[in-house]
């Protein structure tokens with residue numbers, strides 16, 4: 001078997017065009033466009049690239065982008081006061097504070113200061129609780145992207161799908177497991193203390209890997225015909241970026257597999273924009289976007 005290579009760039013383009021249509025419909029109804037504020041503290045090179053890409057994509061779907069770049073020496077109280085201003089700004093529907101933050105700022109203080117209604121990263125405890133209880137909230141972008149990528153392979157219905165999530169982080173693994181559980185999948189979460197990770201992975205119809213360990217998942221770990229979503233981003237010594245899955249080996253057994261780069265990564269920003277549209281619609285009492293993502 002040669003696995004279908006799931007084209008995350010293409011799927012993200014489709015998602016962006018649906019969001020663009022949603023933005024037009026929103027602006028016709030409400031008389032303004034949704035706005036996303038991006039806050040970057042310091043000069044971390046990777047964070048600068050992420051924020052630049054997010055700003056570019058925000059503008060490309062027709063939303064307003066508010067960019068705030070603060071110096072490395074910014075105090076926690078200065079950052080919290082900017083977050084307060086953005087919470088109160090009616091033009092701003094979504095707020096993202098790029099992580100990591102410099103050492104003098106406690107990330108959890110900042111995350112919990114963002115209004116849950118504008119928390120388009122889905123990191124506020126109110127949204128974490130809502131997603132864990134399966135009652136909505138704003139969903140973290142990366143697991144939402146994984147769900148959208150996987151959905152067509154199960155006809156949009158995860159009920160009874162044997163799913164294994166590798167990793168239990170708050171940003172990816174846990175919310176991924178909760179999203180699948182809410183859709184009645186059978187979910188196993190494995191992590192660094194799991195005795196035999198491979199034996200769990202082998203029985204899965206759907207494997208989502210977010211471990212941060214290059215090439216961790218080998219071909220003989222994966223069951224014939226499984227759908228494998230690789231979240232990992234690992235930079236090797238030679239500068240090459242690879243995922244957590246051994247692409248060549250797993251391609252020989254899986255039904256479908258995401259590449260790295262070009263798989264989950266592009267979907268993450270797409271879902272940030274989708275969440276901003278969702279937040280804007282909810283703030284205006286217009287419900288959730290209906291853009292047919294099959295989830």
Ligand code: NAD
Pocket residue numbers: 142166167168169170171172173190191192193194197210211212213216231232233234264265268
């Ligand atoms: P994390 O370090 O917070 O969590 C990693 C998890 O994997 C932990 O729960 C750990 O127990 C588990 N783990 C580590 N090694 C393991 C092993 N050998 N076997 C089983 N489990 C193991 O990481 P994270 O924030 O969840 O990110 C995971 C990866 O996904 C990283 O490579 C990160 O760069 C990438 N990532 C990508 C995107 C994207 O947009 N594509 C977004 C977020 C994270």
